[in-house]
Amino acid sequence: xxxxxxxxxxxxxxxxxxxxxxxxxxxxxxxxxxxxxxxxxxxxxxxxxxxxxxxxxxxxxxxxxxxxxxxxxxxxxxxxxxxxxxxxxxxxxxxxxxxxxxxxxxxxxxxxxxxxxxxxxxxxxxxxxxxxxxxxxxxxxxxxxxxxxxxxxxxxxxxxxxxxxxxxxxxxxxxxxxxxxxxxxxxxxxxxxxxxxxxxxxxxxxxxxxxxxxxxxxxxxxxxxxxxxxxxxxxxxxxxxxxxxxxxxxxxxxxxxxxxxxxxxxxxxxxxxxxxxxxxxxxxxxxxxxxxxxxxxxxxxxxxxxxxxxxxxxxxxxxxxxxxxxxxxxxxxxxxxxxxxxxxxxxxxxxxxxxxxxxxxxxxxxxxxxxx
Numbered sequence: 001x002x003x004x005x006x007x008x009x010x011x012x013x014x015x016x017x018x019x020x021x022x023x024x025x026x027x028x029x030x031x032x033x034x035x036x037x038x039x040x041x042x043x044x045x046x047x048x049x050x051x052x053x054x055x056x057x058x059x060x061x062x063x064x065x066x067x068x069x070x071x072x073x074x075x076x077x078x079x080x081x082x083x084x085x086x087x088x089x090x091x092x093x094x095x096x097x098x099x100x101x102x103x104x105x106x107x108x109x110x111x112x113x114x115x116x117x118x119x120x121x122x123x124x125x126x127x128x129x130x131x132x133x134x135x136x137x138x139x140x141x142x143x144x145x146x147x148x149x150x151x152x153x154x155x156x157x158x159x160x161x162x163x164x165x166x167x168x169x170x171x172x173x174x175x176x177x178x179x180x181x182x183x184x185x186x187x188x189x190x191x192x193x194x195x196x197x198x199x200x201x202x203x204x205x206x207x208x209x210x211x212x213x214x215x216x217x218x219x220x221x222x223x224x225x226x227x228x229x230x231x232x233x234x235x236x237x238x239x240x241x242x243x244x245x246x247x248x249x250x251x252x253x254x255x256x257x258x259x260x261x262x263x264x265x266x267x268x269x270x271x272x273x274x275x276x277x278x279x280x281x282x283x284x285x286x287x288x289x290x291x292x293x294x295x296x297x298x299x300x301x302x303x304x305x306x307x308x309x310x311x312x313x314x315x316x317x318x319x320x321x322x323x324x325x326x327x328x329x330x331x332x333x334x335x336x337x338x339x340x341x342x343x344x345x346x347x348x349x350x351x352x353x354x355x356x357x358x359x360x361x362x363x364x365x366x367x368x369x370x371x372x
Contacts, residue, residue, distance in 0.1 A: 011057030011130045013038040016047045016073060017092060018065040025117070026060060033123050044068040048076050056087070057133050058126065060113070063093040063100065071103060078108030086136035088129040158256045165213055165251070165262070172218035182300055183212035185353050189296035192349065194289075196336045210262035211293045214269045217247025229308050241278050244270055261289060269293045272328045283330075291330045295321060295337055298328075303350055314341070314350045 013035055015023050023040035030038050041050045044067040051059070059077065063070035074089060081087050088110035093100065101112065111129060113122055166183070173182050191208035199207070218226060221243050225236045232240065247266030251259055268281060268290035275282030302317035312320070318341045325334040340346040 009130070009134055010035050010037060011133065012054060013058050013060065013126070014051060014054050014056035015040040015060045016044070016050075016065075016070075017060070017062035018042050018044060018067075019062070022062070022092070022115075026122075029117075029119055029122065030126070033127075035126070044073060047073045048080075051077055051080065058129055059087070059089040060126075061089055061091055061109075063091055063095060063104065071107060074104060074107040074109060081108070084140060086133055088133055090125065090129060158258065161254070161256065161259065162209065165216060165259070168219060168250075169213050169216045172215060181353070182304065183215070185300045186214060186293065186296045187211040188353075189299065189349060190289075190293050192340060192345065193292045193296060193333065193336060196340060197292075197333065206258050206261050207265075207289050207292065209258045210265055210289070211296065213247070213251065213262040214265050214293050214297060215243065215247065216250055216262075216266055217243035217245065219250075220246040241270070244268070244278055265290050265293050269297060273330050274327050286330075288330075291333055295329050295333055299337075300353075314347055318346070 013030060015026050015038060017023050017026075017040070020040075020042055023042060027038050027040055030036075039050060039054050039056075041047050044065045047061075047068070061070050061073060061077075070091065070093075074091075077089060089108055090111045090113055091104050091109045092113050092115060093104075094115040096114065104112070111125055113125060169183050187208045187210075190211040191204050194204045194207045221240055225232065225240055228236070244267050248263050251263035251266055254260055254263070264287050268277075268279065268287055271277035271279055271281045271286040271290060271294070273283055273286070273291070277286075299317050299321060302312045302320060303314060305311045318338065321329060321337060322334060325331050337346070
């Protein structure tokens, strides 16, 4: 019996056999070998409930029992073991026919123990099966920890990239929005619109994170043009339009979904529903996320002071957006936007985001937001 002195870690062992004598023999044998945590079931109808409650590390299963036979129990137990797990089911049988062995193996049996038992062989097989089970569990846990670390590193990298780009976008915004809050307002409003037209929670969060990077390309536009209070010349307008291409290039090549979406938004957020935008895309050819950000961007620019214009009141900005239904903006999004206004969600958002020094007088000298 010296072969059994270095038994592996003791595990929970479930014995399913309609012979009480066999069960007592096995439990005594297991207890003497250091496997004290075992449970025996003689009624085959109790086998599956006992498996779920006891959560064994190994199962000893008799094939031929009254009521449900071992094959049916094997089929039921195998379906309850997760695909990535290894839980050995060892068959107890005096039936050595090839047909029975093949059938048991096909249903998930890991090994066979022949009746009548040879104590040394039984314990050696059980110890080997338990060792393999615990090694598999250890490997599975190591893989889980490794996957978690990879996910955390990936999230950290994505967060770092987002932070760097968000700070760049903020630097660009400070040049024509002295509060630097425009980018965040556009992200929040774009998320509200996306939710109102049926985006999933995941996609709403993506657009909330990606939208603030829409004007990242302004980094490449000279201040003399970006901050010019007068009307732009044709040449200056052509130059300021390049901020969409600059931003898209800065965001291109990422493997992260949020930055891939940000690239698309940066490139297409100045497209118009009627096709008269920067790239000439029209209607459904314009990515819906860019259509949403275009409307959120326009609303925020209209309702806040810029070097070339004072801020508008919320109802005036809504009226302006409605006037562009089917022209600059997607009609469906305009309707969703108007519904937000009617429900007070838009007004509450605008009030929450209002700047203390914003000008909201409705003087006749107002001009619509610059296209850029």
